[in-house]
Amino acid sequence: MRTTDTGHFALQSIRRYPLRTAMSLLAIAIGVAAVVLLTAVGEGARRYVTGEFAALGTHMLVVLPGKAETAGAGAAGMLIGETARDLTLDDAAAILRSNRIDRVAPLVIGSGNASWRQRQREITVLGTTVEMLDIQHWRMQRGQFLPATDMNVASPVCVLGDLVTREFFGNSNPLGEWLRIGDTRCRVVGVLAQAGLTGPFDTDEIVIMPVASAQALFNTPGVFRVLAEAVSRESMPAARREIIATITARHQGEEDITVVTQDAVLSTFDTVFAVITRALAGIAAVSLLVAGVLIMNVMLVAVSQRTSEIGLLKALGARRSQILVLFVAEAVSLSILGAISGLIVGNAGTFVMRAVFPAIDFAAPLWAMGAAVGIAIVSGLVFGILPASHAARLDPVRALAGR
Amino acid sequence: MMLLEQICRDFQVGDQIVHALDHVDLSIAAGEYISVMGPSGSGKSTLLNLLGLLDRSTSGTYWLNGKDVSRLPDNELAEQRQLNIGFIFQSFHLIPRLSALENVELPLVLSGETPKQRRERAREVLDAVGLTARVDHRPDQLSGGERQRVAIGRAIVMKPSVLLADEPTGNLDSRSGQEVVDILESLNRDGICLLVVTHDAELGQRARRRLAMHDGKIVGDVRQ
Numbered sequence: 001m002r003t004t005d006t007g008h009f010a011l012q013s014i015r016r017y018p019l020r021t022a023m024s025l026l027a028i029a030i031g032v033a034a035v036v037l038l039t040a041v042g043e044g045a046r047r048y049v050t051g052e053f054a055a056l057g058t059h060m061l062v063v064l065p066g067k068a069e070t071a072g073a074g075a076a077g078m079l080i081g082e083t084a085r086d087l088t089l090d091d092a093a094a095i096l097r098s099n100r101i102d103r104v105a106p107l108v109i110g111s112g113n114a115s116w117r118q119r120q121r122e123i124t125v126l127g128t129t130v131e132m133l134d135i136q137h138w139r140m141q142r143g144q145f146l147p148a149t150d151m152n153v154a155s156p157v158c159v160l161g162d163l164v165t166r167e168f169f170g171n172s173n174p175l176g177e178w179l180r181i182g183d184t185r186c187r188v189v190g191v192l193a194q195a196g197l198t199g200p201f202d203t204d205e206i207v208i209m210p211v212a213s214a215q216a217l218f219n220t221p222g223v224f225r226v227l228a229e230a231v232s233r234e235s236m237p238a239a240r241r242e243i244i245a246t247i248t249a250r251h252q253g254e255e256d257i258t259v260v261t262q263d264a265v266l267s268t269f270d271t272v273f274a275v276i277t278r279a280l281a282g283i284a285a286v287s288l289l290v291a292g293v294l295i296m297n298v299m300l301v302a303v304s305q306r307t308s309e310i311g312l313l314k315a316l317g318a319r320r321s322q323i324l325v326l327f328v329a330e331a332v333s334l335s336i337l338g339a340i341s342g343l344i345v346g347n348a349g350t351f352v353m354r355a356v357f358p359a360i361d362f363a364a365p366l367w368a369m370g371a372a373v374g375i376a377i378v379s380g381l382v383f384g385i386l387p388a389s390h391a392a393r394l395d396p397v398r399a400l401a402g403r
Numbered sequence: 404m405m406l407l408e409q410i411c412r413d414f415q416v417g418d419q420i421v422h423a424l425d426h427v428d429l430s431i432a433a434g435e436y437i438s439v440m441g442p443s444g445s446g447k448s449t450l451l452n453l454l455g456l457l458d459r460s461t462s463g464t465y466w467l468n469g470k471d472v473s474r475l476p477d478n479e480l481a482e483q484r485q486l487n488i489g490f491i492f493q494s495f496h497l498i499p500r501l502s503a504l505e506n507v508e509l510p511l512v513l514s515g516e517t518p519k520q521r522r523e524r525a526r527e528v529l530d531a532v533g534l535t536a537r538v539d540h541r542p543d544q545l546s547g548g549e550r551q552r553v554a555i556g557r558a559i560v561m562k563p564s565v566l567l568a569d570e571p572t573g574n575l576d577s578r579s580g581q582e583v584v585d586i587l588e589s590l591n592r593d594g595i596c597l598l599v600v601t602h603d604a605e606l607g608q609r610a611r612r613r614l615a616m617h618d619g620k621i622v623g624d625v626r627q
Binding site: 001002003009012013014016020308309311312313314315316317318319320321322395397 | 452455457458477478481482484485486492495498499500501509510512514515518545553557561
């Protein structure tokens, strides 16, 4: 029998029983559409998150004191900064002298007791410079950020996070008020826009002051981190080498800093979301197996409905293998048609989601669509074999009698 | 052409074994016109199925064109059916979703004939059974007599040497039945061996050789 004839015969049978065809198509289409939609969501989330991180500054290099032996393994060392030498403001200034570095922001972090009139609370204090605003893409709610002075100059001003402002000042205007932090007092010059967690800190719950003031407050000559922004993404490896060389030279030839790039964080998120997307695809693929079982049932019904037709084919000289192929072809045709409808529905759904949430770039990856169609066809094949071999084994005399 | 030697066909029905065919000996020459008559359960249909290779004997030997076909594997039986035997059923057994032409083409499709050749051949056959104007009709658009003529067309499209007809007029009114019988007899005159199983005494009497069956045995074999 010719392949085109087999296909033709299968399609004719599919057309002849619209209800059961519709049921199987629906089952397969739901499975394929589920894979397409879920992976589109996963992929959309991945692109969104990595995009947001990229917006935070893919050009950023974070310099921390202490040498981590291997990336990621020295977490404790990174936090404590166990080294003989501190990273200082002069180091930060030295880093800035490189022409591969656009700007730097040193960072001192500590915690202090803040009070205003009768109200007081423990608060995270961030010492940094005016560059931090742009590097972290923070926005101001009112007032100004830190003054653009030399980083070694301490001045008694501070910028508050949104939640801190509301806790201390309620609805009254905080600008110009004097907030006491530890032993010093500083004037509130600005309030950050509410943002929640951006990057490593919850900016709603911090007080920001000039880095020199924070060093004085915590009585430390060192800084916790230096954030440096490279001029371009391409220049980052060179900038990194240069930073290490500069600081090593300043630290009597000892390489006692670690430089972390945003790229590492970004690729971690990338990997995490890719895994999530794959897991979603796997879950959706289970529904394709369920659809395969439905195809098997539908084909078993088809075989019993068409018993006398099978008997006739045998009487006309059809071999077992021919009947097997005919019925498997019918099951596979059902799953191919179902997969095509599923792709159409899934992609239409993706289109709608993109229209409703334009911020997120929903798009099912090609591998997911390919895998969904592949699994649909394979399950049609696998689950079609049992009913087809049942048909092929029928006794012609009994089959002709419709039994 | 067909030779049955000591053929038995037993069926298990509950605890009992029924001898549908009981040591049957039968020899059929090419081009014969044979009717098989007998009461229900006498083994007529079993004999027909066995001759048509749809069924296998429990014991005995069946020679078809000089070849022992009683113990052939399934695929070779299918091939022998395809080449040598045309079936005509009481209930036509047309495939409802296919047109008259496609139904007639079906054996050629199964044998892998090219679309062009099989279309040509199927049209010839439909012309021969007088359905030139009906080629594109589906079975539900045809009368009973026309359906049986399509079925005859399908049975002879592979040019078999034997036509096995099981109550070919059983579902037809007498006029359509007569047309069908006329076609079958004219095919027989052209040389095909025709074997008709029937309850209809009038139809049975028309055959040149008349077999009577009872309890799985051939109890009468009359030639005109």
